[in-house]
Amino acid sequence: xLVNSTGMAQTNTWTGNTDTDWHKSCNWSLNAIPTCxxxxxxxxxxxxxxxxxxxxCNTIDIQSSTGALLTINSSGSGLLEVTTCPTAAxxxxxxxxxxxxxPSFEDMSCCxxxxxQMTCVDFWINAASGGSADxxxxxxxxxxxxxxPPSPIxxxxxxxxxxxxxxxxxxxxxxKEYIGVCLPTALTSGxxxxxxxxxxxxxxxxxxxxxxxxxTSCANLPYAGVACPTTTAGWVELGSVAMTxxxxxxxxxxxxxxxxxxxxxxxxxxxxxxxxxxxxNPDRYYYMDNLQLY
Numbered sequence: 001x002l003v004n005s006t007g008m009a010q011t012n013t014w015t016g017n018t019d020t021d022w023h024k025s026c027n028w029s030l031n032a033i034p035t036c037x038x039x040x041x042x043x044x045x046x047x048x049x050x051x052x053x054x055x056x057c058n059t060i061d062i063q064s065s066t067g068a069l070l071t072i073n074s075s076g077s078g079l080l081e082v083t084t085c086p087t088a089a090x091x092x093x094x095x096x097x098x099x100x101x102x103p104s105f106e107d108m109s110c111c112x113x114x115x116x117q118m119t120c121v122d123f124w125i126n127a128a129s130g131g132s133a134d135x136x137x138x139x140x141x142x143x144x145x146x147x148x149p150p151s152p153i154x155x156x157x158x159x160x161x162x163x164x165x166x167x168x169x170x171x172x173x174x175x176k177e178y179i180g181v182c183l184p185t186a187l188t189s190g191x192x193x194x195x196x197x198x199x200x201x202x203x204x205x206x207x208x209x210x211x212x213x214x215x216t217s218c219a220n221l222p223y224a225g226v227a228c229p230t231t232t233a234g235w236v237e238l239g240s241v242a243m244t245x246x247x248x249x250x251x252x253x254x255x256x257x258x259x260x261x262x263x264x265x266x267x268x269x270x271x272x273x274x275x276x277x278x279x280x281n282p283d284r285y286y287y288m289d290n291l292q293l294y
Contacts, residue, residue: 009058012038016047022055031097042070099193101184103291105158111139118179121158127180127213127267130226133162136287146202147247149287154198154250159289164208164270175226178269179288182218186264193257196292197268198250199243202285210286211240211271212255214263221265228272236260240271245286266293 013029014022025032027049034040040057042049044066051070062070107122116132118125126133136142138157142149153159162177187193195212213229213236215221220234229235239257268288275284 009037009039011041012057013041013043014045014049016045016049018047020047020050022049022051025097097294098291099183099185099187099293100181100291103293104155104289105135105137105160106156108135108137108158112137112141114141117141118160121160123181124160125180125222127178127222127229127269128176128226129222129224131162131175131177133160133177133179133269135160146285149200149202150247150249154290156289159287161202161285161287162269163285164275165284174274176228176270177226178213178229178267180221180265180267182221183264183266186216186262187214187259189259189261191259193259194292194294195239195255195257195268196290197253197288198290199245199253200250200287201245201247202287203247205244205246206284206286207242207244208275208284208286209240209242209271209273210253210255211269212238212257213267214238214259214261215265215267216261216263218265221267223267228270229267230272235267236263237271238263250287250289 010030012032012034014027015029016027018024018026021027023033027047028034030038032038034055034057036056036058038057040060042060042062044063048069101123102121105121105124108120109122110117110120112120112135115134118133118135121135124135136159138153149159160179162179164176197210199210215234215236217234220232223229223232223235225231230237238259239255241253241255243251243253245251268291
C-alpha cells in the first residue's frame with residue numbers, strides 16, 4: 001500500500017545503492033525512508049524498488065519512459081491506495097547512515113591541478129594549519145612524486161592524500177598531515193561509533209597507524225602547526241588502527257570507539273608516534289577514500 005499526501009515537500013530519489021527494499025534509508029538520496037514530507041522520484045536503476053507493506057510519500061514520479069519500475073507486494077487487494085497520510089517519522093530502516101559530509105570527496109568547488117589544494121573539496125580542510133594534505137580528482141590531478149594510487153579509486157573520482165614522516169638529518173623534525181571536517185551534527189557522548197575507510201600508499205608498502213581525533217568545537221579547526229592534533233588543547237584521540245598498506249590494492253581499515261563528549265570537529269591521519277627517520281622510510285605518503293562514520 002502506498003499512502004500519498006499533498007503540500008510542500010523535499011525530493012527524495014531512489015538510488016537502490018544497497019538492494020531493492022523501499023524501507024531501507026541507504027537506498028535513498030536523502031539517506032531517509034520517504035515520508036509524507038517527500039516527493040519521491042523513481043529513476044531507472046539496477047535495483048528497482050519493492051514495497052512490502054505501507055509506504056509514505058507526498059508525490060511519486062516513476063520515470064517509466066526510462067525503464068523505471070516500482071513493485072508493490074500487498075497482502076490485501078494489491079490495489080494502490082492514495083489518501084492523506086499522517087506525519088511519519090523518519091527512521092534508518094536497519095541501514096547505517098553515514099555521519100560524514102562528502103565522505104568520498106566527490107563534491108568540489110574546483111578541479112585540483114596540483115598538490116595542497118584541499119580548498120577545492122567541499123566540507124574538508126587541512127586539519128593542521130601548517131600541513132598541506134592534498135585533494136585529488138580524476139578530472140585532472142591524480143598523482144604525486146611517489147606515484148599514483150591503485151586503480152580503480154574505491155568510490156567515485158575524488159580522494160585525498162597526506163604525509164607522515166621525519167625531516168632528514170640533522171633535524172629529524174616530525175611532519176604530519178591531517179584532513180579535517182566539522183560534522184553537521186555533533187556525536188553523542190557515550191554512544192559507540194565505527195569509522196571505516198580505504199587506504200593505499202604512493203610507493204611500496206609502509207606501516208602506519210591511522211587515528212581519528214575529536215574536538216568539541218569547530219573553532220579548533222584548523223589547529224596550529226604540523227604535529228599530532230593532541231599536542232594542541234581541545235583535541236583527543238578517539239581511536240586508531242595499525243595497517244600496512246601498499247600501492248597495489250586499497251586496504252580497508254576500521255576503528256571502533258565510544259564518544260567521550262559531544263565531538264563535532266574531526267581530524268583524520270597518522271597517530272602521534274613518529275615514523276623511522278629517513279632513509280628507513282623516506283616516502284610515507286598515504287591515499288584515503290570512501291570514509292564512513294556511523
